[in-house]
Structures are given as C-alpha cells and as structure tokens.
Amino acid sequence: MPRGGKGGRGRRGAKHGGGIARSRDDGGRSNTWQSNGPAMQTNKYFEAYYWDQNIVNPDQWQAFLDHLRAPLPTSFRITSGKPTTAILIEQMQNFYLPYLSNVKFEGEQVPPPKALPWYPESMGWQIDVKKNALRKTEQFQKFQQFLVHETEVGNISRQETVSMIPPLFLNVEPHHIVLDMCAAPGSKTAQLIEALHSPLTTMAESYDPCPPGIVIANDADAKRAHMLVHQSARLPSPNIVVANCDASRWPSVRVPWNAKGSESVQERTMKFDRVLADVPCSGDGTLRKNLMIWKDWHPHNGSSLHPLQLRILMRGLQSLRNGGRLVYSTCSLNPIEDEAVVAQALRDCKGTVKLVDQSHAFPELIRKKGVFTWKVCPTKGSKDKLNVAKTAEGETEGEQKSEEKIEGEQKAEEKTEGGEGSSYRDTLPQLPYVEKHDDLAPEWREKVPKSLWPQGDEEALGLDKCMRILPQDQNTGGFFVAVLEKDDGSEPELSEGMAHGMVRAMGLKDATVSKQEAANTAKRPLNGDEEEESNKRVKTDADVAGDANGAGPSNGVAVEKKPEDIGQPGGAPYREDPMVYVDQNNEQSQSIVSFFGLTDKFDKRNLLVRNRDANPLRSAYFTSTSVRALITCGGAGKGDHPYGNPLKMRLINSGVRSFARQDSGKDPQLKCKWRVTSDAIPVLRPLIEAKKILHASISDFAFMISNHYPKLSDVPEGDFRTALQNEDIGSHLVDIAPGTYQDQKLERTICVPIWRAPASMNLMLERQEKSALSYRIFGKDLSNPSGARQFVVSKAQKQAQAQANAKRQQKEEQSMKIDEDELEALENAAASTTAAKEEQEQQEETAAQVEEEGQELSVDV
Numbered sequence: 001m002p003r004g005g006k007g008g009r010g011r012r013g014a015k016h017g018g019g020i021a022r023s024r025d026d027g028g029r030s031n032t033w034q035s036n037g038p039a040m041q042t043n044k045y046f047e048a049y050y051w052d053q054n055i056v057n058p059d060q061w062q063a064f065l066d067h068l069r070a071p072l073p074t075s076f077r078i079t080s081g082k083p084t085t086a087i088l089i090e091q092m093q094n095f096y097l098p099y100l101s102n103v104k105f106e107g108e109q110v111p112p113p114k115a116l117p118w119y120p121e122s123m124g125w126q127i128d129v130k131k132n133a134l135r136k137t138e139q140f141q142k143f144q145q146f147l148v149h150e151t152e153v154g155n156i157s158r159q160e161t162v163s164m165i166p167p168l169f170l171n172v173e174p175h176h177i178v179l180d181m182c183a184a185p186g187s188k189t190a191q192l193i194e195a196l197h198s199p200l201t202t203m204a205e206s207y208d209p210c211p212p213g214i215v216i217a218n219d220a221d222a223k224r225a226h227m228l229v230h231q232s233a234r235l236p237s238p239n240i241v242v243a244n245c246d247a248s249r250w251p252s253v254r255v256p257w258n259a260k261g262s263e264s265v266q267e268r269t270m271k272f273d274r275v276l277a278d279v280p281c282s283g284d285g286t287l288r289k290n291l292m293i294w295k296d297w298h299p300h301n302g303s304s305l306h307p308l309q310l311r312i313l314m315r316g317l318q319s320l321r322n323g324g325r326l327v328y329s330t331c332s333l334n335p336i337e338d339e340a341v342v343a344q345a346l347r348d349c350k351g352t353v354k355l356v357d358q359s360h361a362f363p364e365l366i367r368k369k370g371v372f373t374w375k376v377c378p379t380k381g382s383k384d385k386l387n388v389a390k391t392a393e394g395e396t397e398g399e400q401k402s403e404e405k406i407e408g409e410q411k412a413e414e415k416t417e418g419g420e421g422s423s424y425r426d427t428l429p430q431l432p433y434v435e436k437h438d439d440l441a442p443e444w445r446e447k448v449p450k451s452l453w454p455q456g457d458e459e460a461l462g463l464d465k466c467m468r469i470l471p472q473d474q475n476t477g478g479f480f481v482a483v484l485e486k487d488d489g490s491e492p493e494l495s496e497g498m499a500h501g502m503v504r505a506m507g508l509k510d511a512t513v514s515k516q517e518a519a520n521t522a523k524r525p526l527n528g529d530e531e532e533e534s535n536k537r538v539k540t541d542a543d544v545a546g547d548a549n550g551a552g553p554s555n556g557v558a559v560e561k562k563p564e565d566i567g568q569p570g571g572a573p574y575r576e577d578p579m580v581y582v583d584q585n586n587e588q589s590q591s592i593v594s595f596f597g598l599t600d601k602f603d604k605r606n607l608l609v610r611n612r613d614a615n616p617l618r619s620a621y622f623t624s625t626s627v628r629a630l631i632t633c634g635g636a637g638k639g640d641h642p643y644g645n646p647l648k649m650r651l652i653n654s655g656v657r658s659f660a661r662q663d664s665g666k667d668p669q670l671k672c673k674w675r676v677t678s679d680a681i682p683v684l685r686p687l688i689e690a691k692k693i694l695h696a697s698i699s700d701f702a703f704m705i706s707n708h709y710p711k712l713s714d715v716p717e718g719d720f721r722t723a724l725q726n727e728d729i730g731s732h733l734v735d736i737a738p739g740t741y742q743d744q745k746l747e748r749t750i751c752v753p754i755w756r757a758p759a760s761m762n763l764m765l766e767r768q769e770k771s772a773l774s775y776r777i778f779g780k781d782l783s784n785p786s787g788a789r790q791f792v793v794s795k796a797q798k799q800a801q802a803q804a805n806a807k808r809q810q811k812e813e814q815s816m817k818i819d820e821d822e823l824e825a826l827e828n829a830a831a832s833t834t835a836a837k838e839e840q841e842q843q844e845e846t847a848a849q850v851e852e853e854g855q856e857l858s859v860d861v
C-alpha cells in the first residue's frame, strides 16, 4: 500500500499512510508488534521481486529479511543551534552512556545508546534495544522519561535514523530559499529549519535568529499540512511558511527582487536554492515499523506511484535556480520509484541537471550505489491483462501464470529461505514481468509509461551516484537518496540565491513608503470629504510605488472577494484567514516596540496578524523580511488574494507567534498589553536593548521555579528584587547568569520570560517546560515537592488519545497500515502543543487574577 501517495484514492489510510495518533507511552505500537507476530511478516511477492532486482547480495539476503522482520530501533536527534544542544549532548555522553552501560535484561547485556557516527557532532542517536527492555529496566525507564520531556519542549526529536539522511545532503545555508515539497509530518522540515538558523553544530553562538532565507513546508493533504504547523511550532522560526499545494503543480510566485548594486526593484519568479522532494512512495523501507505493508505489498504499488513521483521531481527541478540543489528521496527500495524516476527526470531535463557524486560525504554512512537495471512489473494481474505480445522476448511459461496461480503459490508450503540461489528462488512465485515497453499491446503502451523500464542510458546518466541504504547494514529502515544539481547556464545573477535580492528589494520599497508616509503626515488635517479623496489618491500612489506593507482594506487596496470563493482550480476551497502585516504606525505595534525595547534590528513592518483589519487582537507573529516579500508578493493586490497573499500557494501559516495579548488585568499602569511568548525568546532576545533585560542569579531562578506567583516582598533580597520592584507591570525577559546552586552548575546564560504583577511576579513557562528546565539545571524538578518530572496531560490530549486508539483499532481491523512517521511526529508535536496552549491559557488566567489581587493589595497598602 502506498505511503503518503495518491495511489489509494478513496481510502484515506492508504493515501496518506493512515493518520492515526497513538498514545505517548507507545502501548499501541508494542501491541501491534506482539499481536502481529513474525508469521505476518512475510510476503512472497516481496521476496521474489527483490531477489530478482538484485539490489541485495545473495550472501546478505537472509540478514536483509531478518532485519526487515525485527523491530526498528528507537532513534532521535538533538535539536541543533539551541542553548540546550551542548548540554544534552554532554548529558548523553557523560551521564546516560555510563548509566546505561551495564544494564541487563532477561540475563542479557543491553547495548547502551550510540551516537550515529555519520551524524554531525553526535547529534543523532540510535538505541539498538528491544522495546520491552526499554520499558522494563529501571535505568532505561529513567532515560525514556528524559527523552519524552526533552521531546515535548522541542530539544529532542524522535526520528527514524534513515529519515535524518536527506536533509544532510541538501547543505542548507542561512540565505537559502528551501522548498520541502512533500513535508508532512515534518521531521525533515525540522532539520531544514535548524540548518537555516545555524550550521549543524552544537554551538549556540552560531544561531542566527532571523536569517535571510526561507523554508517553505508544503503538503498536498490539508490535514497533514496543519500537522506541519504543530511541528514547526516546536522550532519557532520567523522564516517558516507552511503551504498546502499539489507539489506536482507547485505554483510560480512572483516576488520583488533587486540586483546587487542597482537601485531598481524588479519582479521575478521565486526560484529555490534547495528543494527536498521526499515523495509519496510504497514505503517498503519502513516494513520494520509499518507492519501492514507486509500484507499489502505488491510490485505494482511502486509502479502506480512512479508517474506522480516523476511529476513532483520534475516540478521541483523546474522550481530550482540555476546552481541549486535538489534531493530526491523515498523510503522505498524499489528501483521503479527510485532510479527509474531519477533517470527519466535526467532525460527530460536534457543535460541541464546532473546527479552529484556524494561518495565522499558522510563516509561512515554505509550505502549501496544506485543500480543500472531493474525488472518491471507494471500490473497486479497477469501479463495477459496487458495483452503482451505472446512472442515477446524473454517470456516464459512461468511469467504467464494467472493471478490465482500466483496466489496459490504464495500459500504453498514454505521452504527454507535464503542462501541457496536458484533453489530458494524456485520456492517463490514468478511475477508478471514485462521485458520492455514495446512488448505491451499498443493500447497499453499509451497507458503505461515507458519510463518504468531501463533504457540503456543508465550508466551514462550516472545512476550509480544514487544511494540506497539497506536495513542490515546499520540496523535501520531502508531508504533511497539522490542528489541533483541544476546547471542550465541561465540567470547567472541569481548565483547568490534569491533571498538577498528579495530583502534588498523590500528595503528599497520600505524606504519609498516611509518617504510617502512622511509626506502625508506633514499635510494639514483634512475634513471628511477630503480624507476620502486622499485615501483614493494614496491607494493609487501605493499601487504605483508598490506598497510594501501588503494589502488590506485599511489601506484601501483589497479586491473584495470572499476567501471561501477562492481555491486551486479543481481543488478544495481555501478557507485560511489572511496573513496581513500590521501598519508600522499601529498603536499596538508601537507599544510593543517601545515597551520591550526592540532595536532597529527588529523590523516592525514584519509583524503579522491573521485578520483582515491588520489589527493585533490576540496574537502577533514575527516573520523575516524575505517572508514578507513572499507573502505580500511585494505589493498590495499582487498576490490576487483579497489581502495580498499569493493565493496559489494556499498559505496555512507563517512566522513565529511572538506576542500574546495579556490585557485581562485592569491596572491602569499596564503600559503594554502584550507578553513575549516563550517560543519567541530565542528569536527576540538578540533584538532587545540590553537595558530592558533583567538579570537574576541561579538562586533567584531556583526561587522562581519553586514558587508560583510569589509576592515581590518574598523574592530573595538582592539586585533582582530591587530591579523587579522598579520595573513596570507587564511582561519582561530575565537573563539568568551562570553560577552554582546546591552543587548544580549552570554553565551558560539562559533567558526566561516573567510577568511582573503589581505585588507579585511569575515565571511564564508552562509546567512541563519548567519541569524539564529544572531537571536539566538542578537535577530535579523544584516546582514539584517530590522533585519528580512533571508531564502535562490535558483533557484534550486524553480525548485525542482515546480517539486515536479507537481509530487505530478500526484501521487495523480494515488492514490499513499505520504511518509510524506520522505517529512519531504527533508524538513530537501535537500533544505537547495542545497541553502547552491549555497551560498558557491557565497561566494567563492566573496572571489576571493575581494582577487584580495585586491591585487590591497595592490599594490596601
């Protein structure tokens, strides 16, 4: 059954791998393993097909099958470029490795986790341990809690080892515009975002909060595209855009662009520096975790996906700039979905695209070279169905067997598998291979693409530069990766990539608008009629100048169309709220900038809201300038969406939610009704004036964690308390200086958000974030009297879990496969964000109460 593809039309589970959530404790998965048992993990078509394809050496065959039938090891990645990156690696190496090095389960030594030798700076890990050993030994239980905690707060991502590979070969840099064509559930997108903000390194200093580049995460499935929003919320970035398009028809979007050294702004089609085409596939590389694939697997699954895969790859290559790089990947081992797709794309590109030799990169990663030839099985039934000419070369009696006969053979008594060459092959069914496209009857030649077959030019195309990762080599899933680069000689001026030119263009446009605004302000006040007339004039002027602030009724340029009337032709209606940039003179925006002391590096034109009035109501998002160039298409109305967005992209989300309204308190002293979200701190902290940051010691911090809304008078005496008392009521950021507290050391400064109420203060972190942070620094949770880790399980989460379990059961009954990637992503993202939201709302309520209480207190005093 295809993985994430369109092959199973009408059956959602088939189409997208069955979007089924499961409980965080992994109970669902282990039950699946136990209930299915090894008896189910067999498929004679699979064995016959892959034996014939010759991608596994005969002496490795048994190991190949054995690994496919063994549970997949747990693996995870430590998020790069965060202040926590180095700390977690240090904890892994200096605490958990020794701690887990001498564990026995059922009399056997359990291997400790190992850093993946090819993943940069020990940030990728694998645990070759059976699930029940993980759950039933005290040491691994403790380790599991650490993993869950750090996963929930975004410092660790559970990700299958092989899935970590494609983004590494993309070499993403901060100025790159990156398209992740088939991104959901988003584990690779997370790596792309990390790479955009910092080189893949443990050094937090290299983190750039707002680089010039953009990551566009796209998925054709609307529900799955929304999962990307949750996933990206774990890695807050002003440079992220989530879209919901059919990647094979990825739209051309026009953006403003300025050539270096010129004073003019041009409009250009946005081209990508990097493209990831991790296409929907039959998924047989995931057999170790998606057990249902065993049951449904047939060579035809791959053949039926080949055309879509090719269309997506071709569109990716067309969208790439000259000199740009594209990585094509599948979690299928099938050459029809792999080499055949790449080969046809190379042919169609007529020499403008080449496969890149990556044999020198990540040398510790064991991989096989791509193959030059393969066998094609274009139908599920017998060849008769295709009316293949009876005289066709290579036809044998065996190949003529009917489908019923094949099934009969599949049920035939199993003989010893492996090793014995042809005698083993004789135990397996013959498959309805068709030697060449010309062998098909004329009416079928039209329907079945010729590109399924090798065409003799495979060696010349350099298909051996493709890479195939086989399960037995590193105890992983199976995977295929090809790295392609475009060299068509066009647009040499784009060799610096497009992002810099887009940012420069916005600078020029912004300057024009500022001049215009200054001129307007200087005018005398107008009476009503004159004002209306003037608005019309401004609209025309702005149109001519290319208003950089985006469209909206407020600046009079919106074309009134209802968003629900608009959609991709033939696609689902597009109903997302518009993304509108706030006028930089907006009162709320100005209060945010002055209260938090945001420097000029914070461009207030990049503050975005999700309403047509461009008014910050509950949340305000911050995006990079390049994202503004894209979302507004550089000018009002250019994007043909009522509010200026490039409609064709079907935008779902963008930027980082940075400010949340907190105006429930009625204190007239409250100067700014907004608080900085904890997600936005890494992005905003470097953009805030030093004098606006409060400073506290590690013992002050221990006090903050241990106490919920302590009175100001109870805060330990010292500089922090004095500073707090002199501070305005509202949201503040506090730098906690390195130091020692009860033998526990904080090695580097961390920044946390607080709320200063009239008579009290509070650390504005949700419970599990506080708990994880406390554990990391103090070795226990100071906010919990028992010191144990705290996990927030919200009502919504419990409900979602119950629903997910029911759904899983239902799907299992229907023999659908469960997409474990999706489950992993849900585990990484959705549950924790629901809980976090609830926690945040609860915090806001408490803050309001305390504030009011504080007001009363201050009146009393």
Ligand SMILES: C[S@@+](CC[C@H](N)C(=O)[O-])C[C@H]1O[C@@H](n2cnc3c(N)ncnc32)[C@H](O)[C@@H]1O
Pocket: 003, 004, 005, 006, 016, 163, 181, 182, 183, 184, 185, 186, 187, 188, 189, 218, 219, 220, 221, 224, 245, 246, 247, 248, 278, 279, 280, 281, 821
């Ligand atoms: C193999 S999964 C991608 C996994 C993802 N890259 C990750 O690492 O988490 C394939 C995805 O392609 C999506 N998809 C299927 N057809 C598509 C199309 N025509 N355009 C874009 N996405 C598509 C599916 O919804 C599915 O989420």
